[in-house]
Amino acid sequence: MDDQIVVTNDLTKKYKKHTSVEGLNLRIERGQIYGFLGPNGAGKTTTIRMLLGLIQPTKGRIELFGKSLKENRLSILERIGSLVESPTYYGNLTGRENLEVVRRLRSLPEQRVDEVLSIVRLTKAAHRLTKEYSLGMKQRLGIATALLSRPDLLILDEPTNGLDPSGIQEIRELIKGLPQSGMSVLVSSHLLSEIDQMATQVGVIHNGKMIFQDSIEQLRQRHKPLLKVGVSDVMEAKAILQGKGITTGGEKEFLWFDRTEPAFVSEINSILVQSGLSVYRLEEVKRSLEDIFLELTSAEGSL
Amino acid sequence: MKEILRADQLKLKRSSILIIVLLIPILILTYELVNFTYRAELVDKQAELFHAGSMWMYLLYDNSLLFGLGFPLAATLAASIIANIEHQADGWKQLLAFPVSRSKVYLSKFIWLTMSLLISLTIFLIGMILLGKALEFEESVPLGLLAGDSYGMLIATLPFTAFQLWLSMTIKNQAFPILIGAICTIMGLFLAAVQMTRWFPLAYPIQSSTVILQYEGIGYNTDLPVYLAINLMLGIALLCMGVIHFVKRDNQ
Ligand SMILES: Nc1ncnc2c1ncn2[C@@H]1O[C@H](COP(=O)(O)OP(=O)(O)O)[C@@H](O)[C@H]1O
């Protein structure tokens, strides 16, 4: 019970006619890095704004740390650090002063400012005005601000958006280290590769609906490449392989397998060739995030 | 509340709020300095014609139009600057995701706005006294009249200020609130000129000087206490409405 950090039930947000988030049931447990994945416009930011009490849900319940957000907004926000979309920065203030604003607001100890500055490696730039900061530095300042109060739950909305590869790498490593201190993290992204490299749990949102929510391993299964085999007679090939105990998915023209290791590929090939069929194509097909979305959405449609 | 006030104070650092605070005192006092030196004869003649009780009273009468027009504009700009600090920083989402009550967030902005205007008025008051001393006005300083004229303006514009703050906080593009503020200020001038409409609260800033020109000449403004009482209550009501709206609204 105590380990359920985020629970939403039937969370829905409607803007006039358009439904941005529909019937979302989010589950995040203590110590997880929850990757919230979805293409642009899927409803990630809208969901996060609702979790932070910035906008009111049209329907549904939100429980954080086992308490209802509606009744306990302030005591819940006490335990959260967040970065929503583009980072907040007061351009007329230095990096340190930006953190000082938040430190004053939340009555935190002064040395905490130095600590977070060094965590995000902004100590040297701390005395420069933030309007002169690069996008990466602003993003790091945003993360520093979110970490300032030592939150139990950190919510980061596309924290690597617009960063260069080394900046992305840096933030990824930073996030991966956070659960060691007992923190839970919700991090959103529109890139599967990124979530793949840091998350332990994944929720996939598409057109406002959650179409997948499970461990990262489960998603990786779906992400595995497939073997596509072109053969002269698909029906006969299927029958032959069935006889050997190898099941296969097949369309009109091709056979599909969910294994691609070399030994398996050559085994299939030799079975088919020895049976007198001609094999004209053996291809490993990588599935993109779009393909997985398509697969997930069509699966949902067929339920 | 103390925490958020101190946090908001830091946000004003290196902002242009200081310029707005100094704007009205410097503009009006410079105008009066020029007026009382280069056009001294004309000023003396007019003071006599209007039966001004003292040069201090003439000074108050002379600057009342500029002050009544200029101060609401300064309040418009100050409200815009204070709200725009958050708009520009994209700061609302961060501020409101902290464990602070939304009404305190709103009130803190209002308090800093009022504080800026109060400082501006104090500078204006001190400036007027120094100006009178420098020009060697014969009569002793009528502190009550001068202070009433300066600080009365804060209350006379309170509903306007509360409304402008709400507009600037609600609308991101500051061109719109500033335009509305300018239009309302000019409207106040026209409303004040007509006997029927001069009781409309928007017309009070123009008429809120402690001295006015009557048939008998420059005398005390006996309507002022009524203006101030009405606008104090209206101002508080508008402030409360602003808070209520801000607490309820969705925040992008
Ligand atoms: N204030 C709003 N009014 C109307 N529609 C909105 C508003 N905010 C977001 N939306 C819509 O909701 C959908 C989800 O947006 P968003 O949550 O920002 O997506 P994501 O963060 O996943 O890219 C989009 O179609 C967007 O246009």
Ligand SMILES: [Mg+2]
């Ligand atoms: Mg988004």
